[in-house]
Every structure is written in structure tokens, then in C-alpha cells.
Amino acid sequence: MLPPFLRVIQGDGITCDTIGTILEAMKQEQWSAENLTFGCGGGLLQKHNRDTLKCAFKCSYAVINGEGINVYKDPITDHGKLSKKGKLTLEMEDGKYVTKTEGAGCQDKNLLVAVFKNGELLIDYNLDDIR
Numbered sequence: 765m766l767p768p769f770l771r772v773i774q775g776d777g778i779t780c781d782t783i784g785t786i787l788e789a790m791k792q793e794q795w796s797a798e799n800l801t802f803g804c805g806g807g808l809l810q811k812h813n814r815d816t817l818k819c820a821f822k823c824s825y826a827v828i829n830g831e832g833i834n835v836y837k838d839p840i841t842d843h844g845k846l847s848k849k850g851k852l853t854l855e856m857e858d859g860k861y862v863t864k865t866e867g868a869g870c871q872d873k874n875l876l877v878a879v880f881k882n883g884e885l886l887i888d889y890n891l892d893d894i895r
Contacts, residue, residue, distance in 0.1 A: 766799045775803020779811065818844075824865075825851050834866060852876070 814820045823835045836849030853869025
């Protein structure tokens with residue numbers, strides 16, 4: 765047993781399932797659970813990530829040698845992760861946000877705003893602006 769002022773902390777990747785797995789491994793090795801403190805991160809609080817929210821930021825269009833090409837991914841293991849491709853616009857239709865892909869949108873209706881371009885900060889928002 766470690767002294768009472770000293771503990772091993774495990775916080776990264778902790779979920780309800782991994783706590784049981786870790787404690788069972790400690791039991792098998794005859795270590796006291798009193799030696800361990802679990803952190804309480806997102807895995808225990810909400811378990812939301814880019815996969816569960818189906819949200820990630822990816823390249824969708826590139827210009828190479830002056831020619832525009834659509835960029836996307838369509839993993840053979842999970843077609844649900846198909847990304848949007850081509851030039852994108854975000855538009856409001858019937859009170860709902862709709863993403864138009866492959867240049868099919870209307871720039872006059874586009875709600876997207878360039879914040880960075882070619883490494884340059886175009887708009888320096890503060891927290892009040894974002895809210």
C-alpha cells in the first residue's frame with residue numbers, strides 16, 4: 765500500500781467500462797485499489813466525441829497546380845464517416861441549416877465566414893463575439 769499522501773492517477777480515457785477493467789487487472793496483480801485515484805474527464809461526464817457527434821473539420825477542396833479538386837474520405841470500414849466534398853456553403857432553408865457540397869450552393873446565401881486564410885488571421889473574434 766502506498767502512503768496516504770501518494771496515489772497513482774488515471775484520468776485519460778476513463779469510462780465506466782475501463783474503470784472495471786483496470787480494477788480487475790489490479791486485483792489479478794494483488795494491488796490495492798486504494799493506490800489508485802480515477803480522474804473524471806469527458807468519458808465519464810458526457811462521452812461525446814467527433815464520432816458520436818458526427819462532426820469533424822476536414823479539407824474538402826484543394827487547388828493543385830491551378831486545378832481545383834474535391835477532397836473527401838469514404839472509409840470502407842464505415843461509410844457513415846463519408847465526408848463532405850468540394851466547395852461548401854452553409855445556407856438556411858426553411859429555418860434549417862443545410863450544407864451544399866461540390867460547389868452547388870449559392871455564395872450570396874453562404875453563412876460561412878473565412879476566419880483564417882493561408883495562415884493569416886482574418887477576423888480576431890473574442891468570446892463575446894462568439895456568444
